[in-house]
Amino acid sequence: MMYDQTRAQQPAGQTRVPAERRTAGSEPLLPKSDRDGILLRLGHALNTFTDTPREALETAESAYDEAVAQLVNALAEQRRVLRAGWEDQDLETPSDELRQAMRQYREITQRLLQLQGLSGAS
Numbered sequence: 001m002m003y004d005q006t007r008a009q010q011p012a013g014q015t016r017v018p019a020e021r022r023t024a025g026s027e028p029l030l031p032k033s034d035r036d037g038i039l040l041r042l043g044h045a046l047n048t049f050t051d052t053p054r055e056a057l058e059t060a061e062s063a064y065d066e067a068v069a070q071l072v073n074a075l076a077e078q079r080r081v082l083r084a085g086w087e088d089q090d091l092e093t094p095s096d097e098l099r100q101a102m103r104q105y106r107e108i109t110q111r112l113l114q115l116q117g118l119s120g121a122s
């Protein structure tokens with residue numbers, strides 16, 4: 001499950017209702033508008049490749065670089081929020097909350113590892 005950013009900003013001692021929890025696979029790492037913009041640029045590169053191959057490749061490379069940078073930033077933010085949820089907890093923190101953090105790390109890591117499988121699909 002994804003760590004809820006709102007949870008990290010709540011005062012200590014305040015808990016959220018289990019119904020508010022989300023799973024790691026249910027939320028995209030990048031906002032739709034960012035993904036759409038990158039895909040639009042990549043589509044443009046593909047459509048213009050025949051006429052201007054070098055320019056098209058530069059556009060595709062730029063779209064790739066932007067996607068990677070945004071993904072790295074999104075993952076770093078997820079890590080920051082997740083860590084903030086457990087790092088400053090005292091020794092009395094319920095093991096259920098720590099178990100939830102462990103589950104979130106596992107799900108995010110598995111999701112990342114699934115990306116590797118996509119590279120061989122083309």
